[in-house]
Amino acid sequence: MPLDPAVLGRALDEKLTLHSTLCRREAGAFQQAVKSGDDVVVACTQEKRLFGELGQQTEGAVSPVRFVNIRETGGWSRDARSAMPKLAALLAAARLPEPEPVPTVTYQSAGRLLVIGPLQEAERFAALAGDVLDVTIFARGGSGAQERRYPVLGGRIGSLTGWLGAFTLAWSQDNPIDLDLCTRCNACVSACPEQAIGLDYQVDLQSCTGHRACVKACAVAGAIDFARPPVAHSDSFDLVLDLQREPSFARHAPPQGYFHLPPGQAQGPRALEVVIKLRELVGEFEKPRFFAYKQKLCAHSRNNQVGCDACIAICSAEAITSDRARQQIQVNPNLCVGCGACTTVCPTGAISYAYPRASEQGAKIRTVLSTYFTAGGTAPVLLLHGHERGQALVEELGRAARVGRAEGVPANVIPLPLWHIASVGIELWLTAVAQGAAHVAVLATGEEAPQYLEGLGLQMQVAQAIVEGLGYSGRHFSLLQVASADALDGELRLLASRRGATPAARARFAVSGEKRTTLELALDHLCDQAPRKPEQIALPPGALFGTVAVDKDKCTLCMSCVGACPSSALQDNPESPQLRFVEKNCVQCGLCATTCPEQAIALQPRLLLTPERKQARVLNETQPYGCIRCGKAFGTLKGIESMIGKLAGHAMFQGAALERLKMCGDCRVIDIYSSRNEARITDL
Secondary structure, three states: OOOHHHHHHHOOOOOOOOOOOOHHHOOHHHHHHHHHHHHHHOOOOOOHHHHHHHHHHHHOOOOOOEEEEHHHHHHHOOOOOHHHHHHHHHHHHHOOOOOOOOOOEEEEEOEEEEEOOOOOHHHHHHHHHHHOOEEEEOOOOOOOOOOOOOEEOOOEEEEEEEEEEEEEEEEOOOEEEEEOOOOOOOOOHHOOOOOOEEEOOOOOOOOOOOOOOOHOOOOOOOOOOOOOOEEEEEEEOEEEEEEEOOOOOOOOOOOEEEOOOHHHHHOOOOHHHHHHHHHOOHHHHHHHHEEEEEEEHHHEOOEEEEEEOOHHOOOOOOOOOEEEEOOOEEOOOEEEEEOOOOHHHHHOOOOEEEEEEEEHHHOOOOOOHHHHHHHOOOEEEEEEEEOOHHHHHHHHHHHHHHOOOOOOOOOOEEEEEEEHHHHHHHHHHHHHOOOOOOOOEEEOOOOOHHHHHHHHHHHHHHHHHHHHHHHOOOOEEEEOOOOOHHHHHHHHHHHOOOOOOOOOOOOOOOOOOHHHHHHHHHHHHEEEEEEOOOOOOEEEOOOOOEEEEEEEOOOOOOOOHHHOOOOOOEEEOOOOOOOEEEHHHHOOOOHHHHOOOOOOOEEEEEEEHHHHHEEEEEEEEEOOEOOOOOOOEEEEHHHHHHHHHOOOOOOOOOOHHHHHHOOOHHHHHHHHHOOOOOOOHHHO
């Protein structure tokens, strides 16, 4: 594809010089650039290593260097001659500053490796890593070598918990043979008439009939004792290699430092890859703390009632748990893999993605779209993909297009890599549409947890319902599930034609760090420019907008729902018995419905578009109930009548006691002490 530096320069507002052999004959130009002090962007990722070496060898090099791939993403495509706006957009995104640093999570590994599995297989892997790692084997059957080279444990595993540098194995030694005392002389194996002892040196208790010939044969070592009670043990390890058919961690994203190699993979290339990784995991390691949590915004729990648990349900690493004592969620940063799915499904923004932040992601999207339009592009489609497998598929497609085996990435499809596709959700998708994107596609490659795809699909249904309800024609969001470059090629051809309608005027707002604020900005712009303006839009269940319906016949205005509401959507009126509601604040967490003692509240997902959405409206009201003694209002007519009706048949509330329920707190005390019929402690 012929690059036009003049067109790109105008779009990027700088003078550009085209280099075709920057890593070879024109290396001097690169060296001069890295000494200039300005940011340097190299539009080639193939020779990243070579450019890095050149930069290190250049005396006085001070400029940071960034890399961007414009070849496979658009230069090698059937539409290459029309791809200049997209290339300008990608170059502009590459010039953006790196994400601001965040706190890190540290792992420390001394190389203590636990291998769980058949003894022979476990010893084979131990031999491959034993020169670097301190190996312990937990035998699960099989036969081992005569030479004891590694400590061998045996028994019943109770639990395996933890992460890199902090795994804890709990097991009980419930076999008559103590592997620590066993000398592997094989005398018990020969002596057992039932052949209940194998070369894993454990007794098969189902086959053993109690001859105890093995005990006599082991009299010198004393390793066999059928009367020994089970002994509980616990030990710590830094790494775990699990060779069992079923993994010890059944979750989709196991903890770092844990590797599972079922029998079918123990001999293949995957086994070599795992051994290499294990050998490298000794020392201190860091990763970003990917999330930030604001408890005051969290809609998980109030008054020992659970409302929203979306983050707990979607976390594939099981890193999020419910802390009922503190009325909040608890996130384990050591187990968190940084997928960001929890932040995407969180209705309030209580848990947010920290690296990169939403504002930084929003700045990239706005830069890409504005540069694309400045360069003359039309109907842009954003393709959000993962930075590993997704990026590899896009590049593989570009190489296939170069040799004529595929059509490549269309000119109006702009690939944007993410740490994980689940880290971006409805607020940024709607923002992209408000800023001119004709379509937003998310590329799934088969590695994602099923609950991620379900969560993304639900959010896309909500987003699509909103834009359709506002009259923007066409399809604006899609989840592409492909596993090969050929499949991706076909999907992208269809995608290029899925051009949803966009606002007549593109939005200019910056993405906020608060999720609900960004959503409101996007909705306000889309509503202002909408071809159709209905009063409300019906949304699917699980949406993060909606109202609540109150059964006035059941509601006693006890206001327990007001105390439970985490977003101040439900409010009382200090001047009058009223239950008021601000729909804009409602996050559909359900805490009000689960808290209501009368079961008088139901959720109704929808998006209200009238001014009433931002105003407090009355859901229910009643007359105040006045004290029968002093007249002061102390409750609601319906609440007091309901209480009296429920307690009237109770033996403790007869006569004067029942009448006191109709009094305020002060008068109730006065009435008790002024009544001559009441028993007093002084009388006793």
